[in-house]
Amino acid sequence: MERDAISARAGEYVEREQDPAFSAEVEALLAAGDWKELEDRFYRDLEFGTGGLRGLIGGGYNRMNTLVVKRATQGLAAYLRRAFPEKAAAGGLSAVIAYDSRHYSFEFAEAAALILGANGIKTWLFSSLRPTPELSYAIRALGADTGIVVTASHNPPQYNGYKAYWNDGAQVIPPHDGGIIAEVNAVTEIREITRVEALARGLLELIDRSIDEPYQAMVRSHLFRPDLIRSRGGEVKIVYTPLHGTGAMHVEAVLGSLGLQVITVPEQREPDGDFPTVSYPNPEEAAALELALRLGREAKADVVMATDPDADRLGAAVPGRDGDFALITGNQLGTLLADYIFLSLKESGKMPAKAAMVNSIVTTGMQKRVAESYGAECIECLTGFKWIADVWRKCEAAGSPTVVFGTEESYGYLVESEIRDKDGISAAALTAEMTLYWRSQGKSLLDRLDDLYRINGYWRELGISKYFEGPEGPAIMEGIMAEYRRNPPRTLGGIAVERVRDIGESLWKYPGDPGRTDPVDLPRSNVLQFYLADGTVVSARPSGTEPKIKFYASCCAVVGPGGLEAAKAEVQRKLEAISGDIRQVIDR
Numbered sequence: 001m002e003r004d005a006i007s008a009r010a011g012e013y014v015e016r017e018q019d020p021a022f023s024a025e026v027e028a029l030l031a032a033g034d035w036k037e038l039e040d041r042f043y044r045d046l047e048f049g050t051g052g053l054r055g056l057i058g059g060g061y062n063r064m065n066t067l068v069v070k071r072a073t074q075g076l077a078a079y080l081r082r083a084f085p086e087k088a089a090a091g092g093l094s095a096v097i098a099y100d101s102r103h104y105s106f107e108f109a110e111a112a113a114l115i116l117g118a119n120g121i122k123t124w125l126f127s128s129l130r131p132t133p134e135l136s137y138a139i140r141a142l143g144a145d146t147g148i149v150v151t152a153s154h155n156p157p158q159y160n161g162y163k164a165y166w167n168d169g170a171q172v173i174p175p176h177d178g179g180i181i182a183e184v185n186a187v188t189e190i191r192e193i194t195r196v197e198a199l200a201r202g203l204l205e206l207i208d209r210s211i212d213e214p215y216q217a218m219v220r221s222h223l224f225r226p227d228l229i230r231s232r233g234g235e236v237k238i239v240y241t242p243l244h245g246t247g248a249m250h251v252e253a254v255l256g257s258l259g260l261q262v263i264t265v266p267e268q269r270e271p272d273g274d275f276p277t278v279s280y281p282n283p284e285e286a287a288a289l290e291l292a293l294r295l296g297r298e299a300k301a302d303v304v305m306a307t308d309p310d311a312d313r314l315g316a317a318v319p320g321r322d323g324d325f326a327l328i329t330g331n332q333l334g335t336l337l338a339d340y341i342f343l344s345l346k347e348s349g350k351m352p353a354k355a356a357m358v359n360s361i362v363t364t365g366m367q368k369r370v371a372e373s374y375g376a377e378c379i380e381c382l383t384g385f386k387w388i389a390d391v392w393r394k395c396e397a398a399g400s401p402t403v404v405f406g407t408e409e410s411y412g413y414l415v416e417s418e419i420r421d422k423d424g425i426s427a428a429a430l431t432a433e434m435t436l437y438w439r440s441q442g443k444s445l446l447d448r449l450d451d452l453y454r455i456n457g458y459w460r461e462l463g464i465s466k467y468f469e470g471p472e473g474p475a476i477m478e479g480i481m482a483e484y485r486r487n488p489p490r491t492l493g494g495i496a497v498e499r500v501r502d503i504g505e506s507l508w509k510y511p512g513d514p515g516r517t518d519p520v521d522l523p524r525s526n527v528l529q530f531y532l533a534d535g536t537v538v539s540a541r542p543s544g545t546e547p548k549i550k551f552y553a554s555c556c557a558v559v560g561p562g563g564l565e566a567a568k569a570e571v572q573r574k575l576e577a578i579s580g581d582i583r584q585v586i587d588r
Helices: 003-016 020-032 035-042 066-083 085-089 105-118 132-142 176-185 195-200 209-221 226-235 248-257 286-299 330-347 366-373 385-398 424-440 445-456 473-486 563-586
Strands: 053-056 094-099 122-126 146-150 159-166 204-207 237-241 261-264 303-307 314-319 325-328 355-360 377-381 402-408 412-414 458-467 495-502 507-509 517-519 528-532 537-542 548-557
Touching (some): 003 035, 066 085, 066 146, 105 122, 132 159, 209 248, 209 424, 248 424, 325 330, 325 445, 330 355, 330 402, 330 412, 330 424, 330 445, 330 458, 355 366, 366 377, 385 402, 385 412, 548 563
Parallel strands (some): 094 122, 237 261, 237 303
Antiparallel strands (some): 053 159, 146 159, 314 325, 402 412, 495 507
């Protein structure tokens, strides 16, 4: 990008941005002549994609800042008025906004609320930070037409983001996502209103306890064994960390009201957008749980749990057989929860005639086997919890099957129908109850997991991510996907590729029979899946929210005479070989 063009875009931005801190950043870069940094901030507009916005906080069109948030919200407002013209004409449109502990989350949330107000859309704004699942609950409870949550989930502290929701409480999907994107891209003028005027005209209303208390009651209502919790809940000791995010209030309130022992990591209890005790506030990462695990050892806890900053994901660890804590992956906890839900429904006589769970196409294949062992169905969908919510909604509308659980490998779980997004709070409550139940049966969660392995085979998953930053990043990732499409591998890890599911082209392909294709019954998405002769599935997809390409492998081995250890060794060999083949492509 030429310097004159960069300078012109930067000057335009400085004139339009009303937040002096962001304007000053850009002015300082111009004064210093830092053209490399300026190019990164202005070579494109931060894309409002199908998941909303996510990016580095800072001045510039390719950054998260007040001007970018206002523009996105103006586009959302325009689409909302077009989608519901009668309600718009009657002044009946409404929205809910929540935000987490990240830097500028409140400022971005308030800016969005005032833009909506200026467009005649009443907005309920939480008075202080709240978790993402509560935002989904509030949309449905208040009958709002849309919702926004300001969060960058588990990204590093330099990031923030903005996710848009529809009136069902789920993140937007087609056709609404495309319609919103088109309106955002078409924005030429941003309508504005002051906070004082918005409050005076009833276009802005603050909410808190009126949603908090019903939400917590709803979470408690989905537990299966309240009598067991009342009689023996004090036996389970839980160490919990919100990782400086939004989770403490609800996790402590819900679990505490049940009589469970909850010890919150003191250094991480208070919200802090710097996330000072971790480099990456991701409950999937062992490093983020270091303080919680240390406290778990000291307290001799039965389970350690962590939620990410917006509390929609849950990570967990349990005492291992070597005396230390063992981290449970998202696939493993999802499998344990699925097993516990189906088992509990069966034991209580409440199993629906046609029960189902939903998981994403990159989640472990073990869950399908667990569901089928209870006579239930496992329905797959695209990656992203909005697709799990969409399947759940469609099943409810059709009246069958009855979905009782949704999960994805990236530590997302949904155990209730009152919301339409993953919920780390309810997952924490159910995990606590599940831990107590298996304890009452003389087992740990790891014992139960081993039981499931012996029945369904030993399953293990591999994840590889490669970042491609800068202007050339998208083209590199697209080139990798295009090459895989043109020349799909005949083997991965030395195992024959029998089928390829090209979801982008909506076709099944067969390397051994090039002329044969079959249709794929999923919405189009830039995903390739390689089905190997031994049952392993390897998936490749560019991330929709970050500049990276992600690979997943789900591998299984039968637990035979050699026992679990032999099956684990076999899976390990396969995954190492598959990883080597993938690395040869992405690390060139």
